[in-house]
Amino acid sequence: MAGKTVCVFSGGMDSTTLLYHLLDISDEVLPVSFDYGQRHRKELEFAARTCARLGLSHRLVDIRGAGELLQGSALTSEEIPVPHGHYEDKSMRSTVVPNRNMIMLAIAGGWAVATGCRRLAVAVHAGDHAVYPDCRPEFILDFEAALQSGNYEKVEVYAPFLKWSKTDIVRLGLRLGIDFERDTWSCYEGGAEPCGRCGTCVERAEALAAAQRLK
């Protein structure tokens, strides 16, 4: 893909795979991460480390001031426990941070315009759809329309995993040489070690096992 691409990059499995994929096909990739006061801020260390290893300059944007407004989610409020169980369980709804993807995409989209990038990449995937409305195709399409009507420059939203399962992503990541255990962080708890019980730990383990079986 010709030109430069801004990539929303959390340091988790999905966006790490996206970053490697973009490096495979793009002229230049500009990764950007967000500190919105997430409990699992630890993912940002992994993001920084991956960028350093790949020789990419990494922008980390402090939006904790905005994060303070988005209370009521287990990811931003210490008093709300992170639910255990499966990623698609209804209980996972307590991990929804209102409008989080639009906020990150809006800032990253503004950066794309300011830097002359024609493409904004995001790693949303089908496994997210059940719980997170801001990962669904309708949202991505509506967001792209707003990004284009709100700016002189037309920036395209590139969401190649929109209809992929987590396992599909992990398989691509393994093919691209990613060491997920060493290089990515998923656990919503953000402790010293992954908790193994939150939705994203369970999803991670299942996807790794399935991808290994399919190899």
Next chain:
Amino acid sequence: MAGKTVCVFSGGMDSTTLLYHLLDISDEVLPVSFDYGQRHRKELEFAARTCARLGLSHRLVDIRGAGELLQGSALTSEEIPVPHGHYEDKSMRSTVVPNRNMIMLAIAGGWAVATGCRRLAVAVHAGDHAVYPDCRPEFILDFEAALQSGNYEKVEVYAPFLKWSKTDIVRLGLRLGIDFERDTWSCYEGGAEPCGRCGTCVERAEALAAAQRLK
């Protein structure tokens, strides 16, 4: 209007009028302002003072980290001069901050969801359309679609001035008892006194004169 409304509030003429208008018709108004590193940060003091006078709690959100990414505008880059002349001149394009409205609306929209507000108010008006794509009706409609598809809760975007001129706004403001000279700030330079020559100073003076003539 029943229910609570989040209002994006800069402290300028348009959003001050919007705030007064909302107080006239709403059950509860939650004003929010943004520090994105704008040269005319002085407007934020006026915003805080107006909220204090009206007995409203005022949220000021620090997004200077995001503002740093949005360079290349006269409003965020010290080395780019603020253009003189008329508000609709082509030279005013250098005051466009990429995706600024979407970033502010995305955060304010997330806050609306988190606080159970059903309405998000913004003071964009027809005088902005020539220069700022993120003040045009297409953008407001596309943004509202994205806000609604990206969240479980349906928040409506209320932009009552979308087709009004600045003079229309000032007339309503005068009727609502606003002392624009004392209570609002417009100048893009943000110095001790308004410069009188930048687009927004010129627009302000013209609108005040026209509204006085029409009274």
